[in-house]
Amino acid sequence: MNILDKIVAHKRIEVAEAKSKVSTADLEKAPLFGRKTLSLKQALTAEGASGVISEFKRKSPSKGIINDGVLPEIVTKGYVEAGACGLSVLTDTEFFGGTFDDFAKARAANPSTPMLRKDFMIDEYQLWEAKAIGADVILLIAACLTPAEVRHLGRKAQELGLEVLLEVHDREELEQSVCEYVDMVGVNNRNLKTFVTSIETSLELAQLIPDNFVKISESGLKNAETILQLREAGYQGFLIGESFMVTENPGLALKELIGRFQLTSNQ
Numbered sequence: 524m525n526i527l528d529k530i531v532a533h534k535r536i537e538v539a540e541a542k543s544k545v546s547t548a549d550l551e552k553a554p555l556f557g558r559k560t561l562s563l564k565q566a567l568t569a570e571g572a573s574g575v576i577s578e579f580k581r582k583s584p585s586k587g588i589i590n591d592g593v594l595p596e597i598v599t600k601g602y603v604e605a606g607a608c609g610l611s612v613l614t615d616t617e618f619f620g621g622t623f624d625d626f627a628k629a630r631a632a633n634p635s636t637p638m639l640r641k642d643f644m645i646d647e648y649q650l651w652e653a654k655a656i657g658a659d660v661i662l663l664i665a666a667c668l669t670p671a672e673v674r675h676l677g678r679k680a681q682e683l684g685l686e687v688l689l690e691v692h693d694r695e696e697l698e699q700s701v702c703e704y705v706d707m708v709g710v711n712n713r714n715l716k717t718f719v720t721s722i723e724t725s726l727e728l729a730q731l732i733p734d735n736f737v738k739i740s741e742s743g744l745k746n747a748e749t750i751l752q753l754r755e756a757g758y759q760g761f762l763i764g765e766s767f768m769v770t771e772n773p774g775l776a777l778k779e780l781i782g783r784f785q786l787t788s789n790q
């Protein structure tokens with residue numbers, strides 16, 4: 524079984540357990556459930572936006588522990604002060620060490636920044652959870668959903684006021700899963716089944732993504748030259764975790780990166 528299949532199998536058990544404990548009616552009573560969501564799409568396309576969506580990630584199946592002793596409220600506040608357009612916070616515990624508590628702390632520290640609940644969404648129950656913790660955006664990974672599931676979850680998410688980021692890794696996933704219930708298309712440079720990471724994936728798929736979707740390049744990004752190259756190819760969003768999280772001060776790492784690509788693009 525590849526790692527993605529393992530994660531999804533585990534997720535199904537987790538969701539079944541969560542459902543048996545807390546009903547969607549109870550989730551709707553959470554204080555943040557009715558909150559007005561923020562638009563990541565708008566933040567990414569605003570004049571002068573850095574385009575960076577910074578991720579809070581403690582560990583991953585590909586890297587093991589990245590940075591475990593850090594506080595989500597401190598790191599994410601640092602990201603926002605440095606110029607992040609949006610935040611991504613992992614909520615998968617088993618494989619990424621994330622929690623709802625991490626998300627809640629980041630949410631409270633950054634009330635006006637769009638936040639992505641980064642998890643493996645397989646059931647509409649998880650959309651209610653996302654609303655209850657104060658998320659603005661959810662991720663739908665084409666590699667672990669059928670095109671019909673993408674449509675169904677995307678439509679439900681949008682009905683709840685959430686924006687939808689569809690993640691693809693190849694042409695087939697893109698062509699089969701992209702639909703009107705998606706707001707942004709993310710190209711994952713990392714193959715979730717093999718962990719092989721290559722920017723070429725984003726460069727190759729760029730022209731195939733219809734223009735009405737905001738394009739986001741995800742994973743393995745660390746230098747200004749690459750960001751500029753991706754911008755040139757049509758990307759307006761850059762999802763970056765590890766290269767910030769491995770440093771002692773992730774916010775500072777983001778600030779330095781933005782400084783480098785803004786400087787370079789003005790020359």
Ligand SMILES: O=P(O)(O)OC[C@@H](O)[C@@H](O)c1c[nH]c2ccccc12
Binds near residue numbers: 578641744
């Ligand atoms: O840490 P990186 O290489 O900068 O990548 C961030 C993000 O793209 C990555 O964490 C990611 C992209 N898609 C995912 C799906 C599930 C879990 C994690 C991910």
